[in-house]
Amino acid sequence: MISENGGKYLVKLAKEAxxxxLETGEKITKGEDYPIELxxxxxxxxxxxxxxxxRGxxxxxxxxxxxxxxxxxxxIAAAVNDPRFPQVSLDEFExxxxxxxxxxxxxxxxxxxxNQYFDEIEIGEDGLIIQKGYSRGLLLPQVATENRFNVEDFLEHTCMKAGISADSWMDESCDVYKFQGQIFK
Structure with a gap:
């Protein structure tokens, strides 16, 4: 994973981007003075x-x-291309x-x-990706914590995010992946 310094740099970079x-319609490029780990x-x-x-x-x-x-x-995509929300305005950005x-x-x-998923998924640590055919849904680790999901809730909501039935995670044709995330604010 990356250092605290690297994470703080990414937050600053995201805001600048x-x-x-929003001001110019232009995408910034990476500078020259950044943590090499990035x-x-x-x-x-x-x-x-x-x-x-x-909001995105x-x-x-x-x-x-x-x-x-x-x-x-x-x-940039979170601010202007998330289909669930209108584009963020410059005034709103602050x-x-x-x-x-x-x-x-x-x-x-x-x-x-x-049933073994209950032993393999740790709420607060793991994020999930569920894929069935061409349908795929992802929920970040913090989603389960913020919504007080248990493992079954987390699996069901990830299925719904994929646009498949909530109990699809029980189906052998459904692939379940986990990942961890470092959150920087």
């Missing part, structure tokens, strides 16, 4: 909250680009709280029986 995009390819999500309510959340679950490049991309979650690589949870 959103502000610049060149590592990592999954990254940026979450925007307003008055403690979700977009990310890359897989480590497809450097953490620094991913943060710029998903920060009242938005922002967090960056850096993810470990997702690992498939292999079980012989679906």
């Amino acid at each position: 959103i502000k610049e995009y 060149d590592e390819k990592l999954g990254v999500f940026v979450t925007l909250n307003k008055n403690n309510d979700l 959340c977009i990310g890359y679950a897989e480590p497809i680009m450097s953490a620094i490049e991913a943060t710029i991309d998903v920060a 009242s938005i709280d922002l967090e960056v979650t850096v993810l470990t690589k997702p690992e498939m949870i292999i079980v012989a029986h679906y």
Whole structure:
């Protein structure tokens, strides 16, 4: 994972990326003076909250680009491309709280029986990805804690996020992955 210094840098970078995009429509580029550890390819999500309510959340679950490049991309996307919300306005931006979650690589949870998920998933530590066919849903680790989910609730809500029935996690054709995240605010 990354250092506290690296995480603080990503939060600052995400804010700068959103502000610049809202002001000019331009995407910033990474500077030259940044923690070198941020060149590592990592999954990254940026979450925007307003008055403690979700205002946008977009990310890359897989480590497809450097953490620094991913943060710029998903920060802008969380502000202007989350289909659940209208685009954040420049005036509104000042009242938005922002967090960056850096993810470990997702690992498939292999079980012989679906009841074993209860022993394999730790609330507050693990985030989930559930995939069935072309449907895929992801919930960050903090979602379970913030909503006081138990493991079954967490599995069901991740299925619903994927657009599949809540009990799909019990189906052998459904793949369940877990990952961990470092949250920086």
